[in-house]
Amino acid sequence: MNIVVVGCGRVGSQLATLLSVEGHNVVVIDRDEEAFRRLGSTFNGVTIKGLGFDEEVLEEAGLREADAFAAVTNLDNTNLMAAEVARKLFGVKHVVARLYNPVRERTYQQLNLDYVCGTTLVAETLMEKIKSGHGHHLSTVGDVEVIEFKCSEHADGKRIRDIEIDHGFRIAAVLRGASTFIPKEETVVKSGDIMIAAVKDEAFGKVARYMEE
Known part of the structure; x- marks a missing residue:
């Protein structure tokens, strides 16, 4: 699969490395070039410095040929904009966004976005651990x-x-x-x-x- 990942923090870098190890073609976008240092030695994809919702940057990343797109920065506005651009302007079928602040969940739902909220997942898991x-x-x-x-x-x-x-x-x-x-x-x-x-x-x-x- 051809996959574009926006955000190379701890979540994005781990995701990109895991996908790369599985043999997928991965392009990682981040506005901070230093962030690419987080990528593991097993990552053999492409890195691009730029904004994840910039059309020119996404064109360079080959988003039109991408099978999937993930926006996983720690900024919800960036993730929302990047996901919407990927869906509506580039027609990517499989788009997933990271929800960093649970307060913004309703906005993600209203836009009918597939998303993952780490805060909620951890809270639910912690509750189960405490009870079990x-x-x-x-x-x-x-x-x-x-x-x-x-x-x-x-x-x-x-x-x-x-x-x-x-x-x-x-x-x-x-x-x-x-x-x-x-x-x-x-x-x-x-x-x-x-x-x-x-x-x-x-x-x-x-x-x-x-x-x-």
């Missing part, structure tokens, strides 16, 4: 990772409040034995507890010591 009390998960929302991990001995005896304040992340739930609960600030962590937490990218290095390998 098992499983491992890693998702991305902007520059925040939603992770599930087992606490190492370094976390044993520490309060939730101390860990969160010192290391810049938020713990949403604790799985201890057969029970799952939402912790309070004074909850004391035990080695072997399983945490579901939201972690900023820059905090991963500090949080890692609390994760059992």
Whole structure:
């Protein structure tokens, strides 16, 4: 398949690399040339610097011959405009847009766009994890990772409040034995507890010591 991807952030770069590895012809568009550094070494497609809704840029990307188009930047307006241009001006049959802010969902629906909302998917998955009390998960929302991990001995005896304040992340739930609960600030962590937490990218290095390998 010939596929054009607009946006080379973490979502776009991973999508483009996966498609390329599967043997598809992939063209990636991003306004920031530095963003292309995120593409893996296995990516063998084409990169173009420019705006994803610019007709000349899309012509250069070969959109008229494309089988599919994905607009996956972290700007909803860009994704909306790019998707509409791909559908209406270039006649691409399969167009998918990323919905970054769930507040804009109604607009996407009114335009009858196929879309994926990472925020909603993560929230729903997190709820299922909390209710079921098992499983491992890693998702991305902007520059925040939603992770599930087992606490190492370094976390044993520490309060939730101390860990969160010192290391810049938020713990949403604790799985201890057969029970799952939402912790309070004074909850004391035990080695072997399983945490579901939201972690900023820059905090991963500090949080890692609390994760059992």
